Amino acid sequence: xxxxxxxxxxxxxxxRGEIAVRVMRACRELGIETVAVYSDADADALHTRLADRxxxxxxxxxxxxxxxxxxxxxAALRSGAEAIHPGYGFLSERAAFARAVEAAGLVFxxxxxxxxxxxxxxxxxxxxxxxxxxxxxPGLLVPLLAGTGDEVVAEVAGIGFPGLxxxxxxxxxxxxxxxxxxxxxxxxxxxxxxxxxxxxxxxxLYYERLIAPAHHVEVQxxxxxxxxxxxxxxRDCSVQRRHQKLVEESPSPAVTPExxxxxxxxxxxxxxTVAFHNAATVEFLLDADGNHYFLExxxxxxxxxxxxxxxxxxxxxxxxxxxxxxERLPPAVLAAELRGHAIEVRIYAExxxxxxxxxxxxxxxxxxxxxxxxxxxxxxxxxxxxxVEYDPLLAKLLVHADERAAALARLCRxxxxxxxxxxxxxxxxxxxxxxxxxxxxxxxxxxxVPERWAGGPELxxxxxxxxxxxxxxxxLAAEPGRAVVDLRDRLQPTSGWATRGxxxxxxxxxxx
Amino acid sequence: MSDLELTxxxxxxxxxxxxxxxxxxxxxxxxxxxxGSRSELCLVEGAGSDWVVTLxxxxxxxxxxxxxxxxxxxxxxxxxxxxGPIEIRATLPGLVVEVAVEDGAEVxxxxxxxxxxxxxxxxxxxxxxxxxxxxIAVAAGHTVIAGASLMRIE
Numbered sequence: 001x002x003x004x005x006x007x008x009x010x011x012x013x014x015x016r017g018e019i020a021v022r023v024m025r026a027c028r029e030l031g032i033e034t035v036a037v038y039s040d041a042d043a044d045a046l047h048t049r050l051a052d053r054x055x056x057x058x059x060x061x062x063x064x065x066x067x068x069x070x071x072x073x074x075a076a077l078r079s080g081a082e083a084i085h086p087g088y089g090f091l092s093e094r095a096a097f098a099r100a101v102e103a104a105g106l107v108f109x110x111x112x113x114x115x116x117x118x119x120x121x122x123x124x125x126x127x128x129x130x131x132x133x134x135x136x137x138p139g140l141l142v143p144l145l146a147g148t149g150d151e152v153v154a155e156v157a158g159i160g161f162p163g164l165x166x167x168x169x170x171x172x173x174x175x176x177x178x179x180x181x182x183x184x185x186x187x188x189x190x191x192x193x194x195x196x197x198x199x200x201x202x203x204x205l206y207y208e209r210l211i212a213p214a215h216h217v218e219v220q221x222x223x224x225x226x227x228x229x230x231x232x233x234x235r236d237c238s239v240q241r242r243h244q245k246l247v248e249e250s251p252s253p254a255v256t257p258e259x260x261x262x263x264x265x266x267x268x269x270x271x272x273t274v275a276f277h278n279a280a281t282v283e284f285l286l287d288a289d290g291n292h293y294f295l296e297x298x299x300x301x302x303x304x305x306x307x308x309x310x311x312x313x314x315x316x317x318x319x320x321x322x323x324x325x326x327e328r329l330p331p332a333v334l335a336a337e338l339r340g341h342a343i344e345v346r347i348y349a350e351x352x353x354x355x356x357x358x359x360x361x362x363x364x365x366x367x368x369x370x371x372x373x374x375x376x377x378x379x380x381x382x383x384x385x386x387x388v389e390y391d392p393l394l395a396k397l398l399v400h401a402d403e404r405a406a407a408l409a410r411l412c413r414x415x416x417x418x419x420x421x422x423x424x425x426x427x428x429x430x431x432x433x434x435x436x437x438x439x440x441x442x443x444x445x446x447x448x449v450p451e452r453w454a455g456g457p458e459l460x461x462x463x464x465x466x467x468x469x470x471x472x473x474x475x476l477a478a479e480p481g482r483a484v485v486d487l488r489d490r491l492q493p494t495s496g497w498a499t500r501g502x503x504x505x506x507x508x509x510x511x512x
Numbered sequence: 513m514s515d516l517e518l519t520x521x522x523x524x525x526x527x528x529x530x531x532x533x534x535x536x537x538x539x540x541x542x543x544x545x546x547x548g549s550r551s552e553l554c555l556v557e558g559a560g561s562d563w564v565v566t567l568x569x570x571x572x573x574x575x576x577x578x579x580x581x582x583x584x585x586x587x588x589x590x591x592x593x594x595x596g597p598i599e600i601r602a603t604l605p606g607l608v609v610e611v612a613v614e615d616g617a618e619v620x621x622x623x624x625x626x627x628x629x630x631x632x633x634x635x636x637x638x639x640x641x642x643x644x645x646x647x648i649a650v651a652a653g654h655t656v657i658a659g660a661s662l663m664r665i666e
Contacts, residue, residue: 194634195634198609198629198634353570357604357633357635358604358630358633359604360604360605360630360658364540364541364557365537365540365541365542365555365557365566366540367537367540367542367553382540388604388605388606388630415569416552416553417553419540419542419553419554419555419566420566421540421541421555421557421566422557423571424570424571425569426569427569428568428569428570429569430569431568431569459520459521459570459572462528463567463568463570463572464520464521464525464572465520465525465526465527465528466528466531466545466552466554466567467520467521467525467554467565467567467572467574468518468520468525468526468527468528468574469527469528469531469532469533469545470533470543470545470554470556470563470565470567470574471518471520471527471556471558471563471565471574471575471576472516472518472527472574472576473527473532473533474533474543474556474558474563474576475516475560475561475563475576476516477533478559
């Protein structure tokens with residue numbers, strides 16, 4: 001058997017960090033040469049170093065580099081790339097970018113530009129989806145404008161409180177704010193509008209009633225250019241902070257086979273409202289009674305796509321590239337079934353004890369887990385500085401096993417093997433999470449982080465004593481002479497560490 | 513007993529008995545803490561008397577000081593706390609979105625002084641105590657590095 005010709009000769013990845021590395025891996029397996037783009041802040045970044053060729057596209061601010069359509073297209077033309085994979089975030093859902101790629105005679109690895117345009121406006125998408133008979137979260141179908149006074153308050157009150165103000169052009173939780181009482185509305189609209197304008201260049205907002213408790217469940221779609229559509233199960237993304245996901249799993253512990261079938265039907269209906277091919281995700285909220293409501297459709301690869309890859313065996317990134325080149329999805333993909341259970345945790349440079357505030361710095365030590373059923377998609381390595389201009393995601397740790405309990409045990413083991421130095425990460429939260437009884441049983445919802453974590457536990461006595469031990473031993477190892485200060489140690493001066501061990505044994509016997 | 517005094521996260525601490533440390537990756541500073549039946553990985557970074565132990569996912573500041581080093585450090589921090597103006601510094605590098613106060617303004621504890629955008633998040637910098645604002649060093653649109661002086665509260 002001869003290898004099939006690669007779908008493209010050379011592909012440019014218009015992204016950075018772990019997702020750029022992930023796309024490169026798919027390209028290598030398909031025999032495609034890779035071109036990375038980088039800003040000045042990323043000249044020495046992992047994705048820049050790993051690509052076959054790297055093109056500088058501008059200074060550190062994203063607006064002048066990774067979001068600069070002309071710079072990205074020029075880099076593609078300069079490097080002789082035939083196709084552009086946008087990753088997620090940045091330009092991935094910008095219709096103008098997809099159009100510019102096609103206008104330059106290149107292939108955009110993603111849905112058609114008109115699909116990005118119609119689904120990128122979340123408000124217009126809500127209207128179209130409701131018209132197709134799919135239940136949507138109750139809310140306004142018209143834009144909310146800041147500073148329009150009592151009328152707005154009356155309209156919103158008609159929907160009910162509490163609710164969420166969201167950005168029509170939005171995603172990733174930016175521009176999203178909770179409203180509990182009418183009098184908060186004016187302030188919230190101003191803050192959310194400002195954040196949405198800064199993040200998306202469009203301050204348009206809308207209002208939805210808050211569904212709580214709820215599971216955040218999303219269905220993965222993959223379509224080719226010949227009308228074939230694969231529905232690849234769901235992911236549960238209910239573990240969130242600031243409306244941004246931290247942990248995802250598939251299948252969802254809250255989804256029964258009946259609910260799964262119903263979600264799949266509605267996801268197909270949502271896709272049917274637009275001309276669709278390539279990869280997309282339809283997000284739903286699932287309430288405590290098993291009712292689901294359409295939230296939005298994301299017309300790109302998701303951060304958490306790997307969870308679906310593990311349970312379906314379908315390489316979503318490779319298939320994105322292959323269907324972009326015109327290939328048909330084979331029966332094995334169209335009829336893929338869920339096998340086993342997969343969980344992903346995101347390792348962020350964030351302090352979970354300070355409200356998950358992003359932290360700056362340089363990653364010093366970097367030790368990632370390995371072994372059976374473990375996958376790590378990382379965008380950094382030891383001695384990587386973290387540019388403040390971008391998202392603080394360092395890596396994704398994924399595990400796969402036959403069933404949820406085994407996947408959870410595997411995740412605990414993998415977290416035990418993981419060390420990140422130099423910056424605080426959310427690893428302390430993730431270690432707490434895997435021991436949290438509700439999460440362990442699969443009985444959790446979007447309230448888990450705000451209600452049960454709530455800043456996290458204080459440093460306990462055992463951890464304090466172990467940290468003290470580690471610090472003490474480390475200093476003694478650095479200054480072997482110092483251990484000899486102890487009278488008992490002076491009797492048998494050998495290595496500092498052995499001496500300490502004996503001293504401790506003596507202490508222990510005495511204390512009993 | 514050695515002559516070393518320990519603090520963990522700012523308060524006095526005793527080292528766990530029976531536990532010891534063995535290298536896993538000496539160059540990286542990664543070691544295994546064990547008591548013979550249980551063990552776990554940790555990372556110890558630092559030098560001299562100041563260390564950061566990364567254990568169970570947390571970065572934990574640990575000081576290991578002789579009596580003499582401790583007395584010197586205490587004297588230094590006493591001088592620091594004695595009063596005087598408080599320097600408001602950026603805890604993260606970022607972009608100043610808005611300065612909410614003017615030179616000479618009287619602010620209460622917790623008042624918003626300015627908004628700083630870092631890693632795509634807008635963070636409000638608040639007054640640590642009541643006082644009068646002076647020496648504002650930044651304006652909207654400025655990019656600041658971590659530790660940069662933003663203003664003072666007197």
